[in-house]
Every structure is written in C-alpha cells, then in structure tokens.
Amino acid sequence: MKLATLRTANGGTTAALATGTDSYLTLPATDVGALLAQPEWRLVIEKAAEAVGDQNIIAAGDADFAPLLPRAGKVICCGLNYGDxxxxxxxxxxxxxxxxxxxADTLVGANDAVEVHGSGRVDWEAELAVVVGSELFHADEDQAREAIAGYTVANDVSMRDWQSxxxxWFQGKAWDGSTPVGPVMVTADEADQHFEVRGYVNGELVQQGNTSTLVFGPAQLLSYxxxxxxxxxxxxxxTGTPGGVGMGMTPPRFLKDGDVLTTEIDGIGRLENRFRIHAPVPANA
Amino acid sequence: MKLATLRTANGGTTAALATGTDSYLTLPATDVGALLAQPEWRLVIEKAAEAVGDQNIIAAGDADFAPLLPRAGKVICCGLNYGDxxxxxxxxxxxxxxxxxxxADTLVGANDAVEVHGSGRVDWEAELAVVVGSELFHADEDQAREAIAGYTVANDVSMRDWQSxxxxWFQGKAWDGSTPVGPVMVTADEADQHFEVRGYVNGELVQQGNTSTLVFGPAQLLSYxxxxxxxxxxxxxxTGTPGGVGMGMTPPRFLKDGDVLTTEIDGIGRLENRFRIHAPVPANA
Structure with a gap:
C-alpha cells in the first residue's frame, strides 16, 4: 500500500490511500501519523475501501501533498552512513x-516551495526515511524490523554556513520548512529490501546510492x-545520504534561487521542490 | 509568580500557582505549557485565584512535581556558554x-528518580532554562526578551560514553527521563537579571557559576x-552549564547508583534527583 497525507479544501489535511486507478481514497485520519497511531490502522483502511464513494476519491492530478508526517514527534537523522x-x-x-x-516544523510537502531566509549555502542530502509503526523502547533488531510501518523519501536539506x-549540526539542519518528505509511504510488506536513492538539481543527476551499502540499516538504526x-x-x-552533496564538489556548489531539487527512490516516489533563496546571511545572525 | 506542574491523584497533572502560604493553587490547565498556550494566561490565573476553595489547594508538602513542561514541543540546549x-x-x-x-521525553520531575540503563558515564550539567511564553520567529533580541515567560532550573544530564x-552529542543527551526540570518557573517580571547556578553530588558542591558570564544570554539565544x-x-x-562537570575532573568522576544530584538556582528552586544506574553498557549497544 501507498499512503499519503493530502491537503484538503478546508485548509486541513487527510490521510489517503493510493488506489490502483490513478487516484487517492481519503481515510478517516488527519494524516499518516494519526492513522498509524491507531493500532488497527490496516482495518481502518479496509473499512474505508469498502465504503468508498465519490466523495472519498481525489484524482491523482489534484493531490496536494502535505508533509507525510506533519506532527511527527521525533525526526531523527543519521549521518555518515553510506559505506561505499x-x-x-x-x-x-x-x-x-x-x-x-x-x-516536525522542519518538514515540507513533496512539491512545496522551500523558502530560505538567511543562508547562502543551501545543500542537498537525498535520503531514504523510515516510518515507525509501533512503540519501540529497548528493542532488538528483530523487534525494530517488525515495528517499521514503511518507507518514504526525504531530503535532509542543510544550510552548510550555519552547520559549520x-x-x-543542529542549527544547519533544523530550518523550518526545509526538509521535503513524501510523497507517499510504501508499507514495509510491499517495499523492496534495498532502495536506489537519487538526487537531481534542475534535472542533473548529482547523487546516487543504494541502501544496500548502508552501514546501519533501518532496523539497526531503530533498535539503536x-x-x-x-x-x-x-x-x-x-538514514543518511550517499555521496554527491554540493559541499563535496570542487568548487562547492549550492542551491540558487529558483533551483529545483528532485529526490527520487525507485518504488516509492519523487519529491520535486523549488527553492526560494531570499537573502544573504543577515549581519546580526 | 511561581508556576509548577503537579501530579494529581487521578494519574494526570495540573498547572499550579505557588501561594504565599506554603501551598499551591491548582489552575485550569494540565501543565504549565498548556497554561502558557492560552494568550490570556495571566487572566486565567487571576480568575482561579478569585475562585479559590479548599478543593483547589495542595499543601506544599504534598506537591508531587511532574516535569514542568511535560509536552514541550522543543527543548533546545546551548553548550559551551559560560565565558569564565x-x-x-x-x-x-x-x-x-x-x-x-x-x-520532551527527556524531561523528568524535580524530585523524580532517574533510571539509567546502559551508560556507565552519567555526568551532570546544572543549567538555567528559559521558558518561552509566546511565538517567536525571525525575532530580534528585544522581541525575544518580551517573549520570555520565565525561568526554571534544569540539569542536562549527559551520558558521556554515548556522547563521545x-x-x-544527541545520543548522549536525549535519554528518556534523564533531564530534571523544575520545580517551578519564576515569571520573568519577578525574576532576577542574573542567576547563581549550583550543582551538588550527595551534598558536595561540584558546580557553580553565574549567568552574568553567559556568552549568549537568554534573549540572544531565543533570537538566534x-x-x-x-x-x-x-x-x-x-542555557549551558558552568565549569565543574565530572568529565572535566582528574580523574573523571561520574554518578554512581544511588547518588543524589542536586541542582539549585537562587530565587527559583532546587532539583533533587536520585540516580539508579542499572547496568553497564550492553555488549550490542
């Protein structure tokens, strides 16, 4: 299954299930996080699928992706994790x-503009992200694997001037509305074992890696x-980013006002975010 | 005013106001954070004080301090901040x-036991903490100063083995139930300009500093x-910790099972937390 959080006409959001027919079925939860917080969330989806009517269907072309988990309690990131x-x-x-x-304030939707005020070194980090499906504390790897609800795409966009x-790293990583995530979560039962992660700037491939080379895999990270x-x-x-970030290029390369950052994982989906870079670092910052 | 979050007989919590008569007046909010989320929170307190009856009074001796802000959305810490x-x-x-x-899971109450499973290098960091009272974004220092609701006492207890x-630092700093905070918040209008911060282990003074020597003061930090x-x-x-942490001693000194850590700020109050250190670092961690 592919689940999304979509914006609704009334200014709210709703969890939604991608159907086989190029549309989304809305679900009785405000977002994917609220859906997963219900232990019987698979049953909730089944019931919604049975009661389907026109009023529950959104055409894929009309889907407006909110951050997948707009109220995530924790967003924990791993650095330096691609072995190759x-x-x-x-x-x-x-x-x-x-x-x-x-x-969670850091998150933005799959096609949202990212507005940056006060950094001149905005860099990309295409990443696989793991969505937690049940409570985990002092868990071993098997328990952690069981607790994975699914996988999504994220870009840990980093303000390198502030980060350094x-x-x-926090002050370079936690800018509100700067971390695209989505468009959907693929449930663990339907996901691949390994994912090909790619990042593009204005259509040019800049990052590529396979999660088979992660030093710490998803279950290991959650357990830890x-x-x-x-x-x-x-x-x-x-889960961390593969090689190819702008900071590592010679000379270093950063996003410019108007650039489009694309983040893609085969079998999950694609983020496409335009960057608005408004001002240089203010003198007092 | 001194505000606290107290545990109630029904397993919940309530915001409360310290009265002049060795007792607390319960307020219509589950905790100090929920109280401050009401723009008219000073009026809420006034009304509660007018309607006072026996059922709203808790003797100071019966006060069971929950973490002051059990559901804080953000708990942001500054390191390396005492100039001297x-x-x-x-x-x-x-x-x-x-x-x-x-x-927020990191926080514990002013007199709670701190249970540590899996670190053998548990260290102390006595700190002044600032409670935010209104929304701040892209704020200058004057706006930030206006937005300070008050001040409280915290100890940024750190698992040095994991931190290093x-x-x-995150994995050494974000252990659930390891950061004592409270017992009360003193509102900014009644607080001193500078605070004397002290930490004790089993009654022995180990840390002392005055916030007048902070490199980045409260308003500067919030603005930044x-x-x-x-x-x-x-x-x-x-806001960071003064000299005297265990890691800096020769030889380094860490908390032992049963030790009592006391954190004190004149004019605010005192935290007194017993540590239960259950096991050495597990082999797989």
Whole structure:
C-alpha cells in the first residue's frame, strides 16, 4: 500500500490511500501519523475501501501533498552512513551511527516551495526515511524490523554556513520548512529490501546510492535509537545520504534561487521542490 | 509568580500557582505549557485565584512535581556558554552558540528518580532554562526578551560514553527521563537579571557559576534560534552549564547508583534527583 497525507479544501489535511486507478481514497485520519497511531490502522483502511464513494476519491492530478508526517514527534537523522562513500573518502567505517534530531516544523510537502531566509549555502542530502509503526523502547533488531510501518523519501536539506558555525549540526539542519518528505509511504510488506536513492538539481543527476551499502540499516538504526529514547507511531528516521552533496564538489556548489531539487527512490516516489533563496546571511545572525 | 506542574491523584497533572502560604493553587490547565498556550494566561490565573476553595489547594508538602513542561514541543540546549569557564580553559569565546536538540521525553520531575540503563558515564550539567511564553520567529533580541515567560532550573544530564561515540552529542543527551526540570518557573517580571547556578553530588558542591558570564544570554539565544525555527509557548531553552562537570575532573568522576544530584538556582528552586544506574553498557549497544 501507498499512503499519503493530502491537503484538503478546508485548509486541513487527510490521510489517503493510493488506489490502483490513478487516484487517492481519503481515510478517516488527519494524516499518516494519526492513522498509524491507531493500532488497527490496516482495518481502518479496509473499512474505508469498502465504503468508498465519490466523495472519498481525489484524482491523482489534484493531490496536494502535505508533509507525510506533519506532527511527527521525533525526526531523527543519521549521518555518515553510506559505506561505499565513506570508504571512497578513505575513512574507516563507523562503529556507531552519528545521530542528530530535528522537529516536525522542519518538514515540507513533496512539491512545496522551500523558502530560505538567511543562508547562502543551501545543500542537498537525498535520503531514504523510515516510518515507525509501533512503540519501540529497548528493542532488538528483530523487534525494530517488525515495528517499521514503511518507507518514504526525504531530503535532509542543510544550510552548510550555519552547520559549520559550531561542532553541532543542529542549527544547519533544523530550518523550518526545509526538509521535503513524501510523497507517499510504501508499507514495509510491499517495499523492496534495498532502495536506489537519487538526487537531481534542475534535472542533473548529482547523487546516487543504494541502501544496500548502508552501514546501519533501518532496523539497526531503530533498535539503536530505542536504547535511549522511545519511538512511537509516526516518528521518522532518516538514514543518511550517499555521496554527491554540493559541499563535496570542487568548487562547492549550492542551491540558487529558483533551483529545483528532485529526490527520487525507485518504488516509492519523487519529491520535486523549488527553492526560494531570499537573502544573504543577515549581519546580526 | 511561581508556576509548577503537579501530579494529581487521578494519574494526570495540573498547572499550579505557588501561594504565599506554603501551598499551591491548582489552575485550569494540565501543565504549565498548556497554561502558557492560552494568550490570556495571566487572566486565567487571576480568575482561579478569585475562585479559590479548599478543593483547589495542595499543601506544599504534598506537591508531587511532574516535569514542568511535560509536552514541550522543543527543548533546545546551548553548550559551551559560560565565558569564565571557557576562558579558564584557554579557549576563545565562541562567535555562535553551539546548539543541540532534545525531545520532551527527556524531561523528568524535580524530585523524580532517574533510571539509567546502559551508560556507565552519567555526568551532570546544572543549567538555567528559559521558558518561552509566546511565538517567536525571525525575532530580534528585544522581541525575544518580551517573549520570555520565565525561568526554571534544569540539569542536562549527559551520558558521556554515548556522547563521545560520534561527533554529534544527541545520543548522549536525549535519554528518556534523564533531564530534571523544575520545580517551578519564576515569571520573568519577578525574576532576577542574573542567576547563581549550583550543582551538588550527595551534598558536595561540584558546580557553580553565574549567568552574568553567559556568552549568549537568554534573549540572544531565543533570537538566534528563531532565525531558523519557530519557538512556541511552553518550549524550553537550556542555557549551558558552568565549569565543574565530572568529565572535566582528574580523574573523571561520574554518578554512581544511588547518588543524589542536586541542582539549585537562587530565587527559583532546587532539583533533587536520585540516580539508579542499572547496568553497564550492553555488549550490542
């Protein structure tokens, strides 16, 4: 199944199921996170599919994607996780995952514009993201695997000027409305084992990697995180980015006002976000 | 005014006002965050004070402190912020605040036990914390100062073994139920300009500092953070810790099972938390 969070005419959002016929069936939940918070969410979907009527159908062309998990309690990201890229840089594989946190305010929808005020070094990080489906605390890898609701596409867009101001990356990573996520979550039972992740700037391929080379896979990451903090339905874990970020280019390359960033994972979907870069770093920041 | 979040007999919590007579008056909000989310929160308190009856009064001796802001949307921490300590270490004052994020699950009440499973290097960081009282985004320092609801006491307890595993501190800082906060918030209008912050282990003074030596003061921190992410009523910003953490001692010193950590700020209050340290780092973690 593919699930989405769509904006509705009344200014709200609704969870929705992609049907086989180029449309979405709305579900009785405000977003995918609220849907997953219901333990019987698969039953909720079944019932909605049985009661389908015209008023529950949105044509795919009319779908307006909100952030998949607009109220995610936790958005935890892993850095330095693609083994082939780490080894090509001549570094040792890490013993532990490098983790940092964001808040849900960081998320934007699959086709939303990203408005940036005050950074001149806006960089891309195409990533597979894991959606948590049930509570996890002190979980082993098998329990963590069972708790994965599904997978989605994200871009951990990073303001490199702010990120490099101090040792901690947070202030370069947690800009409101800067992390595209969606368009859909593919449920774990229908997802591939491995994913091909690609990033494009104005149609030019800049990043490519396969999650088979992740040092810490999805279940490993969830298990590790759950050793110190509880994960709940609707929480999101970003698994890191492959080589090809702008900062690593010679010379470094960053997004310009009007650029379109595309983030794509085969079998899940594609994000396409135009960037509006409004001003240089203000003098007082 | 001093405001607290108290546990109630029915398993919930309530916001409460400290009265002049060694008791608390319960307020119509589940916690201080929910109270501050009401723009007219001062009026809510006034009305509750007018309608006072025995059923609204809790004797101070019966007060069971929940985390002051059990559902804080953001808990943002600043590191390396005490100028005297930085200079005594021979380092330059930082140009930008070092920021990292936690989630509300990290918070515990003023007298709660802290249960630690899987770290053998549990360290203390006594801190002044700032409670946000109104929305802030792209705010200057004056606007940020206006938006401070009040001040409270926190201890940014840190698992140094996990913190030092990678460059990012998050996994050593975001352990559920490990950051004591409270017992009360003193409203900004009644608070001192500067605060004397002290930490004790089993009654022995280990940390002491005055917030007059902060490199980035409360309003500066809130303004800086608001350049990239919105702050809302009930959000919490921890301002950093003075010298005297266990990691910096020779030899390093960490909390042992049964130790009591006391964190105190004159004019606000005192946290007193017993630590239960259950097991060494598990082999697979």
């Amino acid at each position: 890229h780490i080894q090509e840089m001549g570094r040792d594989l890490p013993e532990y995952p490098t983790l940092f946190a964001k808040y 101001r101090t040792l901690q 995180i759950s050793q110190f903090t509880i994960l709940r339905p609707g929480d999101l874990v970003l | 300590h930085i200079q005594e270490m021979g380092r330059d004052l930082p140009e930008y605040p070092t920021l990292f994020a936690k989630y 595993r990678t460059l990012q 953070i608001s350049q990239f992410t919105i702050l809302r009523p009930g959000d919490l910003v921890l």
